[in-house]
Amino acid sequence: MPHDARAALLRTALEAAERGWHVFPIRPRMKRPPALHGTDACTGTGPCMSGHLGWEQRATTDPDRIRAAWAQAPFNVGIATGPSGLVVVDLDKPKTTSIKGSSDAPSGAETFTALCERAGHAVPDTYRVRTASGGEHLYFTAPDGVRLTNTARTIGELIDTRAWGGYVVAAGSMTTAGPYEPLRGPVAASLPAWLQHILEPAPKPSRAPSVAVSGQSGRYADVALANEAANVARAAEGEREATLFRAARALGRFVAWGDLPRHVVEQALQEGGEKGGLTPAECRSTLRSALNWSIAHNQTRRNAA
Numbered sequence: 429m430p431h432d433a434r435a436a437l438l439r440t441a442l443e444a445a446e447r448g449w450h451v452f453p454i455r456p457r458m459k460r461p462p463a464l465h466g467t468d469a470c471t472g473t474g475p476c477m478s479g480h481l482g483w484e485q486r487a488t489t490d491p492d493r494i495r496a497a498w499a500q501a502p503f504n505v506g507i508a509t510g511p512s513g514l515v516v517v518d519l520d521k522p523k524t525t526s527i528k529g530s531s532d533a534p535s536g537a538e539t540f541t542a543l544c545e546r547a548g549h550a551v552p553d554t555y556r557v558r559t560a561s562g563g564e565h566l567y568f569t570a571p572d573g574v575r576l577t578n579t580a581r582t583i584g585e586l587i588d589t590r591a592w593g594g595y596v597v598a599a600g601s602m603t604t605a606g607p608y609e610p611l612r613g614p615v616a617a618s619l620p621a622w623l624q625h626i627l628e629p630a631p632k633p634s635r636a637p638s639v640a641v642s643g644q645s646g647r648y649a650d651v652a653l654a655n656e657a658a659n660v661a662r663a664a665e666g667e668r669e670a671t672l673f674r675a676a677r678a679l680g681r682f683v684a685w686g687d688l689p690r691h692v693v694e695q696a697l698q699e700g701g702e703k704g705g706l707t708p709a710e711c712r713s714t715l716r717s718a719l720n721w722s723i724a725h726n727q728t729r730r731n732a733a
Contacts, residue, residue, distance in 0.1 A: 433602075434502040440600035441494050441505045447614065449512040450487035451494060452595075453503035457604050459560075459597050461506060483595065484508045504601035510592030515576055515619050515627070517566040518559075518596070520586040536586035537564055543584055546710055547622050547669045554617035557598075560605040565596055568619040576627050582721070583626055591627075625670040649687035653679060653696055660700035669710060672701045673718045680722020690719065 441451045455462055461483040487508035488494065497503065509516050519536030534542075544551045555567040570576060576591040583589070590596050597603070599610040619627075656675035663671035675697055682688040694715055701711035 434498075436600060437502055437505060438495065438498040440598055441498060441503075442491055444505060444507055444598055445489040445491060445494055448489060449514065449598075450489055450508045451598070452483045452487040452506045452508060453497050453501070454506040454597060454601065456502050456504060457602060458504065459603055462503075484510060484593070487511055487595075504603070505598035506595045507598050508595050509590045510575075510577075510594070513570050514591070514616065515568045515570045516590040516594075516596045517568070517583070517623075518588040518590060519564045519566065520588070521562045522586060533585075535563070536584070539584040540566075540587055546713075548666045549620065549622060552617055552620055552623075554612070555614055556611040557596075558609045558611050559597070560603045560608060562606075564611065567616040568623075569616050571619055571624055574624065574628065576624075579627060583623075584717075589627060622667055622670040625667070625674055628674075649679075649682040652682065653688060653693060657696040657700040660697055661703040663704050665705065668701065668704050668706050669714055671704075672697060672706065672711065672714050675700075676715050676718030677722045680719045681726035683719065684723045684726040690723075693719065 444451050453462055454460065483506065487506070507514070517540070519540055521535050522533035541551055552566065552568070557565040557567070559565060570591060576589070578591060578594040579589045581587065597608050599608045601608045656679055660668070660672050660675050676693070679688065679693045679697070683690045683693055697715055698708070698711045701714070702708060706714075
């Protein structure tokens with residue numbers, strides 16, 4: 429790699445560190461961290477460990493450490509999102525499946541734009557990066573006191589997020605598939621509250637009822653249904669769809685466990701959503717996707733220890 433390109437990657441790492449973003453080396457022209465002591469098990473969804481510190485723990489803002497690392501090779505630049513206080517929304521492109529090399533499926537960016545419109549918000553104006561595959565990374569500063577982790581398709585199809593336990597490839601890096609390029613200025617906006625509500629894990633009861641006490645389990649589910657429906661009905665404008673989404677995710681576990689019939693949950697939340705100001709179509713679309721996800725991810729009841 430030419431010296432000027434190698435120097436540019438070092439500048440990229442140092443500039444990211446100046447923003448407070450913790451960086452670490454990525455293999456030249458690739459998206460993965462270097463193997464440690466012969467291991468090749470590093471991925472973008474969790475720490476790479478081989479008896480020593482993994483990439484998330486090794487990520488740094490120290491200029492001297494950065495210069496020393498990039499003096500060894502023309503590394504691409506990885507940003508550890510958790511330590512950097514970032515939440516990055518990854519808007520992917522659909523895979524081409526037809527002979528013509530195109531797909532009719534909406535891209536992650538199109539799905540995200542539609543979600544923003546349904547939530548009553550403009551698409552956030554924040555620092556963006558075009559990925560090598562033609563997708564986009566939207567950078568947000570993480571909320572204080574909340575530890576968000578990676579998600580996959582929680583927001584929608586072809587939309588993942590990177591937070592604690594994840595990383596992104598920084599703009600200025602070059603892979604065999606193409607470059608990572610900045611699309612907007614360097615300022616990362618705060619994570620919107622409505623988006624945070626979707627990304628936060630659904631609340632879990634502190635003492636889940638045992639399978640053996642089905643009567644108690646049913647009563648708990650009934651109370652949870654009433655509370656969630658009331659929350660949806662009185663949600664503030666701009667927060668209604670996110671509140672409905674979270675309620676459906678929270679109640680979907682009771683459907684999966686057999687404590688509540690799905691049609692009862694759908695009817696209660698549909699009524700609450702319409703009472704709160706959402707259209708019937710908006711309610712149905714949100715309920716379907718959120719319940720499907722929750723039921724699929726809660727097939728096993730988690731009993732209290």
